Amino acid sequence: MSPQETFDRLAYYYAYEVKLRNREMRFDKQTINNLVAMATYMTDPKSKIGIMLCGTCGNGKTTLLLALRDLINERFHSGDFNHLRNYSCNDPYFEIYLRFKDVRDILEIYKDRMRYAELRSERLLAIDDLGKEPTEVLEYGNVTNPVIDLLEHRYLAQLFTAVTTNLDAKQIRQKYGGRIADRFNEMMEVIVFQDVSYRK
Secondary structure (H helix, E strand, C coil): CCHHHHHHHHHHHHHHHHHHCCCCCCCCHHHHHHHHHHHHHHHCCCCCCEEEEECCCCCCHHHHHHHHHHHHHHHHHCCCCHHHHHHCCCCCCCCCCCEEEEHHHHHHHCCCHHHHHHHHCCCEEEEEEECCCCCCEEECCEEECHHHHHHHHHHHHCCEEEEEECCCHHHHHHHHHHHHHHHHHHHEEEEECCCCCCCC
16 A cells, blocks of 8 residues: 555554544544654555554554554555465464554453463554553462563563553653663654643
8 A cells, every 4th residue: 555545544543543432533634644754654665563452541652552453454455465375374363453452451361371371473463552551460479460471471572552541651661661761762663742631
């Protein structure tokens, strides 16, 4: 798809997601800039393997990530990715779709080792609200870091990961440590959302 086609489809799904929440769609300058940034990211062959949408609450980060999910899933079901089936290691259930999870879901899934292993290895994964989860989890007396473990695995495996967060760069470094912050810098393009809330 061209950048313009990608922008048009993202805008369509963005408006669709807004309508699902019974809100009024406003294609203001900020929204258009964010859609352009996402369309550019999706169509630039030199883009990094992940993307981070960051900013304060209510400014459209989750809506844009849902629009990305909708577009990727649409393209798979339209047959655009059929040529990739040759690279699926003969997996008859090979699919390309963006799995969307709230960060707190990851802590719940972590309790089921099989489901957690599958989630870590999803081809495409979107994590909403990174940073609102506790960094450490106590499990049978042991301190674990499920989200950090998942992010480390995806970095090493070079798997597409998209996240939304209300944290800024300094807060990410404080919460997850310098190692994860540096890996985010390497693997993720960043779209910074302006300090405006559409929930008012």
